[in-house]
Amino acid sequence: MNPLLRKLDSVHLVGIGGIGMEGLARYLGSVGIAVQGSDASNSQTLKFLSEDGFKIWSFHDSSHIENVDLVVYSAAVNKDNIELVAAENSGVNYISRAEFIGELSRWHETISVAGTHGKTTSSAMLTKIFVQSGLSPSMLVGGTSSGRAIAKYDRDPWLILEADEYAKSFLCFHSDWAIITGVEAEHIDCYRSTNQLEKAFIEFSNRLPFYGEVFVAGDGLVSQEVISGIKRKIQFFGFHETCNFRIANLSTTSYGSSFDFYHENQLLGTLELDVPGEHNVRNAAGVVALSYRVGIGWNDIAIGLKSFKSVDRRFELTLLEDNVVFVDDYAHHPSEIASSLSAARNMGRRVVAIFQPHLYSRTKVFLESFSTELMKADYVVVTEIYSARESFVPDISGSMIVDEMQRKGFHDVCFIKNLEDVTHYIRSIINSGDLVITMGAGDVWKIAQDFIDRVGETV
Structure with missing residues (x-):
């Protein structure tokens, strides 16, 4: 087990109602750590967490952090939150979610899925293919299935991690592999220009180890400025003939699609996807490309992708x-x-x-x-x-x-x-x-x- 996790018996999460914090609660809970948390108001997420055995409050109070080893807070929580102030005054260790996941990722072989659009669906697709192949990855995906966050700790070294660019959170992560689904102006409340956003994605990519690979959406979804700034090996995926991993002969229906998939102009096979939209074909291309590169067999890739049924609130x-x-x-x-x-x-x-x-x-x-x-x-x-x-x-x-x-x-x-x-x-x-x-x-x-x-x- 991750040495960090062995040191923790109890953790309090401030802002546990957010999808990222719920996922962290389920990851830590699956290890056997006593997880509790609070949020400013009640929600369906808090209801589900309470039903699943987590100690939950729908309000903040300084008494909540008594007798815990660590307090973790979300990016949405203000620094003057009563529970963070109490942690500071009482000497309880506290850390942001991004920093904590950064520490967790040190102990995994981490695949970070980034991009301004499509990262939740891509992360969930990736978990489906890995599990189909017989692997047991840990996962922290920023989406839900049947109302519960797609998140858990498991025995294999792999961690499939949705890497959010908001507040530059993804710069805290230690990734071995990365997917970038696209980079476009977004989060204008924390990036004052597209140039600032692109610089963050370049830094995220270059934080991979020298042997790391970045799977980048082709077809103009990532600017030349970002591509030129990345100093790690790039594998492009998409429709364009110059992509290392290429989609061809796309056939769509109302509810899904099928397409041929090539690697360096060699046909790997035909894939079927049972979720609609060309954008999901692109998401699948990045996921399939990475899965192939890490050694997952083609049959498992095809079956895993075919069985994927999307996540909550994605079409x-x-x-x-x-x-x-x-x-x-x-x-x-x-x-x-x-x-x-x-x-x-x-x-x-x-x-x-x-x-x-x-x-x-x-x-x-x-x-x-x-x-x-x-x-x-x-x-x-x-x-x-x-x-x-x-x-x-x-x-x-x-x-x-x-x-x-x-x-x-x-x-x-x-x-x-x-x-x-x-x-x-x-x-x-x-x-x-x-x-x-x-x-x-x-x-x-x-x-x-x-x-x-x-x-x-x-x-």
Whole structure:
């Protein structure tokens, strides 16, 4: 076992309701460490953790850190949090989640999956292939399956780690292998320019050991500036003929795809993927390329990929009564919206999109792009902004996206401020055969769940 873990009997997690912290709780819990945690309010995550035997509080208090060996806090927690202050005053060791995972990763052969889009799906795909091959990797994936984080400690040296660029967290990790799914302007609340973001990805790549390999998305998804700055061996994956690992002869259906896969112009075989969207084919290409390079057999790769069914809130499909398809998706960036709506359009149905903007800063910067990409739906509902970690900004609203779309001549759009009013409105406008898709990183999923509960699931 990791020597660090042997030194810990009990750990308290501040901000345990976040997906990354929930994953860390499950990783540590699977070792036998007593894990407890707190968050500012109750949530479904806290409910599940409590049901699974973790000691949980839906409020912060200094008494929570008594008799623990270590306090770990998330990037979303302010440094003046009462529990962190108590740890400082009482001499209890405390550390950020990113720093702690950095220490954990020293003791694994770590595969870090990074990129501004697609890293959760790619990480989950990778775990599926590794397990199919008979390996028992540890995993810390930033997504859930059936409501629980995809995370655990296991006996093999491998750690499959989703490497988040937010707040430069991924620069704390000690990686042996890396995937970069793409680099695009994002997290403008902590990167003041795209150049700063790209420099972080270069530093992340160059922190690999001299023998490390970085699997980089081709097809222009990563700039030449980033590629030129990486001093480790690069393996490109994608559609372009210059990619080391290449997708060819792509055939798509409403619910998936098949494609041939080449390595240095040698056909490795044909792969099938049962999740929709060309963006997921790209995600699969990076995962398959790395799996092949670390020595996993082709048959296990093909079976593992075929059996992958995505993760919660990544184009999550439900067929309802009256032949209505409901999709819930995490898309909260213009490029992600473009990919999700492309996959939705491929199903040949009228597409009704419900979008909840995430963060005031993101809405302001990407206002024009949001309006352009949302116009690819047939009808659009925009809700008020989910502020998350940001304070209220009175002059920025989701209604600005609607105004911009109407200015461009798209009038099948409306603004409904509150989520609870959306379900009733959507029920009044949908027709048999429609596809309704909710998109956003906030709590827009509640609309999907409420709609399914009210209308009735058929499959």
